[in-house]
Amino acid sequence: MHTSTVGQDEIVIERGRIEKNYWADLWRYRELFLILAWRDIAVRYKQTVIGVAWAVVRPFLTMIIFTVIFGRVAGLRSDGEAPYALMVFAATLPWSLFSTALGEASNSLIGNERLISKVYFPRLIIPTATIVAAFVDFLISFVILLGLMVFYQFPPGWNMIVLPAFIALAALASLGPGLWITALNVKYRDFRYVIPFVVQFGIYISPIGFSSSVIPNQWRLLYSLNPLTGVIDGFRWCILGRAPIYWPGLVLSIGVVTICLWFGIRQFRNMERTFADFI
Amino acid sequence: MSDIVINSEKLCKKYVIGHQVENVRYIALRDVLMRKLRCVWHKAKDLMHGDHVLQGDAFEEIWALRDIDFDVRRGESVGVIGRNGSGKSTLLKILSRITEPTEGRVRIRGRVLSLLEVGAGFHPELTGRENIFLNGAILGMSRAEIRRKFDEIVTFAEIEKFLDTPVKRYSSGMYVRLAFSVAAHLEPEILLVDEVLSVGDATFQSKCIAKMEGVARAGRTVLFVSHNMVAVRNLCSRALWLDRGRVLQFGDVQHVVAGYLAQSTSAHLEHHWPNRDSAPGNDSFRLHRARVSGATHGGLSQITVQTPVAIEFEYWNLVPGQRLNLSLVLWNEEGTLVFNTFPVDEPTWHGRPFPVGLFRSRCEIPPNLLNSGNHRVQLYAVRDQNSVLFVCDDALSFQVVDAREESSMWYGRWVGAIRPRLKWSTALLMPEMTKSPHQERVSVSSK
Numbered sequence: 001m002h003t004s005t006v007g008q009d010e011i012v013i014e015r016g017r018i019e020k021n022y023w024a025d026l027w028r029y030r031e032l033f034l035i036l037a038w039r040d041i042a043v044r045y046k047q048t049v050i051g052v053a054w055a056v057v058r059p060f061l062t063m064i065i066f067t068v069i070f071g072r073v074a075g076l077r078s079d080g081e082a083p084y085a086l087m088v089f090a091a092t093l094p095w096s097l098f099s100t101a102l103g104e105a106s107n108s109l110i111g112n113e114r115l116i117s118k119v120y121f122p123r124l125i126i127p128t129a130t131i132v133a134a135f136v137d138f139l140i141s142f143v144i145l146l147g148l149m150v151f152y153q154f155p156p157g158w159n160m161i162v163l164p165a166f167i168a169l170a171a172l173a174s175l176g177p178g179l180w181i182t183a184l185n186v187k188y189r190d191f192r193y194v195i196p197f198v199v200q201f202g203i204y205i206s207p208i209g210f211s212s213s214v215i216p217n218q219w220r221l222l223y224s225l226n227p228l229t230g231v232i233d234g235f236r237w238c239i240l241g242r243a244p245i246y247w248p249g250l251v252l253s254i255g256v257v258t259i260c261l262w263f264g265i266r267q268f269r270n271m272e273r274t275f276a277d278f279i
Numbered sequence: 280m281s282d283i284v285i286n287s288e289k290l291c292k293k294y295v296i297g298h299q300v301e302n303v304r305y306i307a308l309r310d311v312l313m314r315k316l317r318c319v320w321h322k323a324k325d326l327m328h329g330d331h332v333l334q335g336d337a338f339e340e341i342w343a344l345r346d347i348d349f350d351v352r353r354g355e356s357v358g359v360i361g362r363n364g365s366g367k368s369t370l371l372k373i374l375s376r377i378t379e380p381t382e383g384r385v386r387i388r389g390r391v392l393s394l395l396e397v398g399a400g401f402h403p404e405l406t407g408r409e410n411i412f413l414n415g416a417i418l419g420m421s422r423a424e425i426r427r428k429f430d431e432i433v434t435f436a437e438i439e440k441f442l443d444t445p446v447k448r449y450s451s452g453m454y455v456r457l458a459f460s461v462a463a464h465l466e467p468e469i470l471l472v473d474e475v476l477s478v479g480d481a482t483f484q485s486k487c488i489a490k491m492e493g494v495a496r497a498g499r500t501v502l503f504v505s506h507n508m509v510a511v512r513n514l515c516s517r518a519l520w521l522d523r524g525r526v527l528q529f530g531d532v533q534h535v536v537a538g539y540l541a542q543s544t545s546a547h548l549e550h551h552w553p554n555r556d557s558a559p560g561n562d563s564f565r566l567h568r569a570r571v572s573g574a575t576h577g578g579l580s581q582i583t584v585q586t587p588v589a590i591e592f593e594y595w596n597l598v599p600g601q602r603l604n605l606s607l608v609l610w611n612e613e614g615t616l617v618f619n620t621f622p623v624d625e626p627t628w629h630g631r632p633f634p635v636g637l638f639r640s641r642c643e644i645p646p647n648l649l650n651s652g653n654h655r656v657q658l659y660a661v662r663d664q665n666s667v668l669f670v671c672d673d674a675l676s677f678q679v680v681d682a683r684e685e686s687s688m689w690y691g692r693w694v695g696a697i698r699p700r701l702k703w704s705t706a707l708l709m710p711e712m713t714k715s716p717h718q719e720r721v722s723v724s725s726k
Contacts, residue, residue: 011391013376014384035416039402039409046404046445118399119417120376276377277294 018122018273026122033125037132040104044133055140059096063089070209077211082240083152089145090239091208091232094170096141098228099199101134101171105178106195109186109275116275123272124265127182131171138167145239157241166234169257173227176260179268186275207232213243224249227256284469284500285351285374289383292344292369292524343369345524347383356501358511358532360539361521363612367504370521371395371471374502389468389500392418398458403447407438407457410446414461428464436460469500506652508536509681540680548572548677555595563601564660564668567637568593571656571677583680584651584698588644590675592658593637600632603668605640606659612652617696621661647700650693651681 018025045051063085070076071084105127109116112126149156177198184191206228207215215223223229224246230253237245344366351357359367372378374385375393400417401410411432415425425432433439436456438449446454492514505511511518511532518535520528528535550569552558558565570591573582582588596603606621620642622629628638658674661667 011376011387012384013373013380013387015379015381017384018376018379031422032416035413035422039405039413042409043402043404112400115400115417117377118375118393119396121417273379276372 019269022122022269026124029121029125032121033129036125037129040130040133041136052140055137056144059089059092059141060144062092062096066092066209076209076214082154086148086152086154087211087236087240088209089148090236091206093138093141093145094166094231094235095203095206095208095228097134097138097167097170098174098231099202100137101131101174102178103195103199104130104134105174106181106185107192108178109182110189110192113186123275124179124268127179127268128175131175131178134174135167135171149239154240156239159238159241163235163238166231166238169227169234169254170231172261173231173257176257176262176264179264183268183271183275186271202226202228211236211243212246212249220246221248221252224252225256227253227260229253230257282353283350284353284388285349285502286386287347287349287383288385290344290347290370290373290380290385291342291382292366292373292378293381294341294343296339296341342524344373344380344521347521347524347526349519349526349529351500351502353500354498355517356503356515358515358518358536359502359504359521360506360508360511360518360536361527364523365521366524367521368473369524371473371502371504374471387469390419390465391469391471392462392465392467393471393473394462395471395473397462398454401446401454401458404445406445407433407442407449410457411461414458415465418462418465420465432460432464435463467499469502471502471504473504507681508540512536548675550675558595559671560595560660560669563596563598563662564603565595565597566592566658566671566674567595569658569675571675573677582677584649585646587646588649588677588679589641590644590656591639591641592674593639594660595637596633596635599635601662602630602664603633603638604629604661604664605642606661607642608657608659610655610657611650611696612654615696617649617654648697649679650695650698651679653678 045054048054050057066088067085071088077084108127108130109123116123116126148154181191181194206226212220212223212229212233230250233243233246234250236243347366347370349357359370361367369378371393373380374387375391375395396418398414400414402413405413411429412422412425416422420428433442436453436459438453438457441449441453446457449457501514503511503515515532517530518528518532518539519526520535520539528538548571550566552566552568555565555567558567560566568591571582572589572591573586590607592605594605604621606619608619609617611617622640622642625640654677655673656675656677658671659667660669
């Protein structure tokens with residue numbers, strides 16, 4: 001890429017120059033992006049006993065706990081005729097994608113501080129690459145879903161085709177806040193405590209153990225302000241395919257994700273010029 | 280014109296630091312609360328704008344670099360010199376694009392490698408093979424390029440056997456070799472070297488220097504930041520002297536280095552306090568004069584590693600009959616205590632009661648003892664060898680300059696707090712009996 005043209009291409013360093021070539025630079029560094037994503041995946045399960053199996057175990061255990069506590073003990077119902085366990089798992093999948101991606105992205109800049117203080121590249125690559133790593137985890141745990149569907153003899157419908165769109169929505173939902181928090185983390189280390197809190201809280205306010213249709217109608221739009229509501233509803237619609245989509249809620253969730261993403265990128269880019277001065 | 284590979288025009292870098300205003304007194308609780316609230320409000324506003332939050336309510340601008348103009352031609356080696364905090368590292372950071380300038384611009388032609396980047400992004404859990412790809416990508420090599428040079432990199436680093444071992448199990452030597460090998464195969468047009476980074480690791484530094492010479496010979500460009508004037512003189516043709524963020528001189532290396540040495544070695548060598556009442560000290564002891572001197576070289580007094588250094592204090596004893604002792608503590612620039620000395624063997628006054636009056640004590644440090652670099656003398660005035668009357672932390676400071684022959688292989692700073700010339704001898708104890716003609720002659724003669 002740069003080898004053949006060395007000598008001809010001139011780099012100009014001045015205030016605002018990085019800003020101007022931002023998106024072009026991002027494209028030029030795509031190979032670095034892939035390598036960093038690969039590194040995050042490769043490193044994650046080194047020096048672990050069961051390795052990649054963690055990606056399977058975590059959502060599976062969450063599902064079992066929810067099934068036992070909410071399904072059996074509290075007696076919550078599934079919507080439609082889909083088994084309760086399947087309904088919960090269709091929600092834990094995007095939830096764990098969201099929470100891992102958010103957690104990894106928010107700590108990504110601090111974890112790479114030596115890199116940032118030494119080499120130039122568009123910093124946006126680092127948090128974004130962690131999301132790719134979280135996505136690989138997601139694919140692995142997706143295998144359990146297929147297993148469960150075979151177990152319950154629950155054939156997937158055509159809705160499945162739309163699933164990638166909702167996967168993307170889940171990833172983008174974590175990217176927005178992730179970018180903002182990781183940038184803040186560079187200078188103010190207290191923001192790293194925000195994430196475990198958000199994740200712990202989110203698992204209860206998102207419709208994981210129950211269907212969002214149990215929310216009274218007048219509150220349902222408000223409830224969709226949580227972008228995970230739209231994501232989880234979408235997942236259930238794709239996988240279980242029975243309950244109809246609540247459109248106003250979905251549109252609102254997409255809107256919230258878009259705003260968060262726009263805000264996150266803006267904040268990140270504002271701060272990234274000076275990362276090296278503070279890290 | 281097209282031969283200029285680095286062109287810097289009016290380059291400036293400003294840092295803003297915030298601190299609390301100290302000389303404003305807040306009396307009422309309301310004022311204090313208002314001030315706190317204002318701080319919180321400003322912080323929140325800065326957070327939302329994505330600006331950096333400045334602590335405190337007063338801001339100070341610091342110009343790390345101011346109007347830096349210089350050109351570097353293709354194939355030239357330029358030394359960047361200046362005391363600590365003169366902006367050398369900031370300049371290097373801007374050139375390697377880690378931080379943006381505030382004003383002005385630099386044009387660079389060709390691929391830049393900063394030795395700062397050597398080993399950047401190495402991950403301890405990954406194997407040598409994996410790290411080569413990772414590090415290569417970080418330095419800006421494409422995957423195809425790394426694959427093409429992979430075998431060369433491995434051979435150069437001498438790590439064939441450990442290619443699939445996690446890097447955390449490498450010895451530090453292997454680690455450095457691998458890191459350096461990847462960087463060496465990047466084939467940069469412009470090499471940025473910061474000597475400070477390689478202090479203490481002999482292998483690494485000699486490799487860096489060798490690489491630098493190789494790069495310069497191959498018609499590439501080197502920018503070399505160093506405190507070591509011998510190295511700068513030998514490796515560079517021109518030098519850029521920075522002082523408090525400005526270019527003081529830029530030109531022929533011999534001229535600039537001579538100017539720098541003259542300035543940096545004569546600056547703080549002598550203090551004189553003609554007025555006894557305002558001199559540092561107290562009611563029982565006061566300083567009068569402090570001086571450090573080395574051998575005189577062509578009109579300018581320069582302290583090199585080979586010259587003796589004399590430290591001299593003139594002081595007032597103000598209490599009749601006390602037994603005074605000066606105790607000197609020498610610190611080097613890394614903050615290491617080099618030694619502590621006091622006049623136990625002084626023949627005339629040691630252990631005797633001092634009358635009131637002006638005294639002079641002189642301490643000589645023999646040649647070939649101190650290492651190069653900045654040294655600071657801390658002075659203790661002690662009474663009766665047990666109670667400290669007065670401490671002067673910054674009594675004197677001086678710089679010891681390297682003075683090795685220019686043919687020396689090693690340009691780096693010698694490691695260690697001191698650098699004594701010790702007596703060495705080597706003897707052949709037992710020649711090995713083999714059948715080479717040369718060895719045979721040895722064994723015949725020993726019969």
